[in-house]
Amino acid sequence: MLQKNEQYSPLSPELTAKEVRSFIEENFLFRGNCESIRDDESLIAAGLIDSTGVLELVAFLEEQFGIEVADADIMPENLDSIRAITSYIASHKPR
Amino acid sequence: MRVEHFLSSSARRFPDKTALVTPSRRWTYRELDQATDRLAASLAARGLTHGDRVAIFMDNSAEAVIGIFATLKAGAVFSPVNPTTKANKLAYILDNCRAAAIITEARHLRVVEPATAEAASVRLTVVANGAPGTLVPGGLAFEAAIAGATAAAPRPRAATDLDLAMLIYTSGSTGQPKGVMMLHQNVVAAATSITTYLESSADDVILNVLPISFDYGLYQVLMTFKVGATLVLERSFAFPMALIKRMAEEGVTGFPLVPTMASTLLNMKTLTPADLPPLRYITNTAAALPVAHIKRLQELFPATRIYSMYGLTECKRCTYLPPEQLAIRPGSVGIAIPNTEAYVVDAAGERTAPGETGELVIRGPHVMKGYWENPEATAKALRPGPHPWEKVLYTGDLFRTDEDGYLYFVGRQDDIIKSRGEKVAPKEVESVLYALMGVREAVVIGVPDPILGEAVKAVIACEPNARLTEKDILRHCAQHLEDYMVPKMVEFRSELPKSDNGKLSRRLVAAEPVEG
Secondary structure, eight states: OOOGGGGGOSOOHHHHHHHHHHHHHHHTGGGSSOSOOOTTSOTTTTTOOOHHHHHHHHHHHHHHHOOOOOGGGOSHHHHSSHHHHHHHHHHTOOO | OOTHHHHHHHHHHOTTSEEEEETTEEEEHHHHHHHHHHHHHHHHHTTOOTTOEEEEEOOSSHHHHHHHHHHHHTTOEEEEOOTTOOHHHHHHHHHHTTOSEEEEEGGGHHHHHHHHHHOTTOOEEEEESOOTTOOOTTOEEHHHHHOSSOOOOOOOTTOOTTSEEEEEEEOOTTSSOEEEEEEHHHHHHHHHHHHHHTTOOTTOEEEEOSOTTSHHHHHHHHHHHHHTOEEEEOSOSSOHHHHHHHHHHHTOOEEEEOHHHHHHHHTOTTOOGGGSOOOSEEEEOSSOOOHHHHHHHHHHSTTOEEEEEEOOTTTSOOEEEOGGGTTTOTTOOBEEOTTOEEEEEOTTSOBOOTTOOEEEEEESTTSOOOBTTOHHHHHHHEEEOSSTTOEEEEEEEEEEEOTTOOEEEEEESSSOEEETTEEEOHHHHHHHHHTSTTEEEEEEEEEEETTTEEEEEEEEEEOTTOOOOHHHHHHHHHHHSOGGGSOSEEEEOSOOOBOTTSOBOHHHHHHSOOOO
16 A cells, blocks of 8 residues: 655665665775674764765765755764665655 | 873863763763773783883774873883774784784774784784673773773883884885884974964864874874863764764864865855854865865854964974965965974985975974884985984975975875875785786876875776776775775776886876876
């Protein structure tokens, strides 16, 4: 059964999380001293992302999900873990 | 004076004042002083003694700060190592200085364990943030070592400021890192000089996001404690808005940055001076700020003094531009720091006239004592000075002065690339590239970059059937090199130019146009 707001995004939260994870694994994972990352793990603390990395992440979100990320939104609570990014995408779907 | 006295004497003067703020905790001077005493006592109890070398392999954290000061209080020598260093190079450094101990954190054990397995000298691994029961054999849990009753710091025998305080490894043109030897008196002299021209005081609150494994970041800790100020220690500049908020919350007065951070700030189009705290000063080093960035940075921080500075590990800092000169000579890195001299010489060692390019020479009490067990490299860098009892530092950096004696960076004399203020030896990157299957020839050069100073560029010729992409190259480099050494760009060519004797030539590669 379709929820009312689902027409705005073709992706379920699970699929979104999967897509975010594969972007992070592909582009950042090899930079840290770790093999895998949990959904709730801080990307900064894991040494995976720096300021250039955040800009790459923002560009990916804008391109892939059609959302506009304001400067003021580039905060750890929105972007510092796969889980945070996934819920940020969910609450900023384009209208 | 010895470096650990920065902390202990501020703890006597301001016991209840906040010394250090990390995302997880605030530390008063008394708390920090006592924690370092306890760790120093634990280290001494495990046999660490006067002059032993201790590697600090940690991200920015209170544990790293405590590790450094505890090492000094135990009479030992600390060696900060960039935590993105890979196991084989860490093993080289540990082995080269015959480190007795390493202080690290659990998430770096994947690198530390294989390295210490190769370095026979390491008797003790201190591990912070480990889950209970996950300690390495013979290891010491950091948290246990600083807990419990207050222990007095051990009293190392005959400790003077002529003892070695720090060994800090820097890239050499041969590709092997060299340990820069800094005595306590060298570090104290550098910290005194810098806090003098910055007019630092106990009222300052410094926000530091620079890695404290890098001397620019490390000295923020040392200088904060020296003047009894407060250090807000963060791990990265990845979320600038979060840090701007932190600055306001903590009443930050001093903000050391590098050009990439300035450029990130200036890219935030909606930022206005009203969003930013009234900083007393900003410092920049590592590479000169582009003139346009200086102007816009000053517009964003109208009441802030901006210091353009220049230095190298071998003497910490060479020059600074007094802020009132910034609008007049934005491209200059200024004049010698207080109590030191900086001058330019020609190939014969004679001082050059204004406008003439030559090698920068530094003299003063902040100059290193040489490279650890490397007399050949030491003799090249430290040469006789004006007095028979003095050696001066030949920097290998090409400079010129203007008519008023202000200094301008021109380039390097050797192949060393200076990116983000750190030295990158092309040879070191090239040998990693050659280890990648499919790479037939590889040359690494520096290309001018407005933000990095120089950007590292790899030029590669592949084996006929190899299908390597830029991403393959970058991924391989990131797995084997510290982050600042990873090339920013890769160019593929069918063949690389050789000099007359058939050797690959970096100079010719750099001079050839890019293949269409």
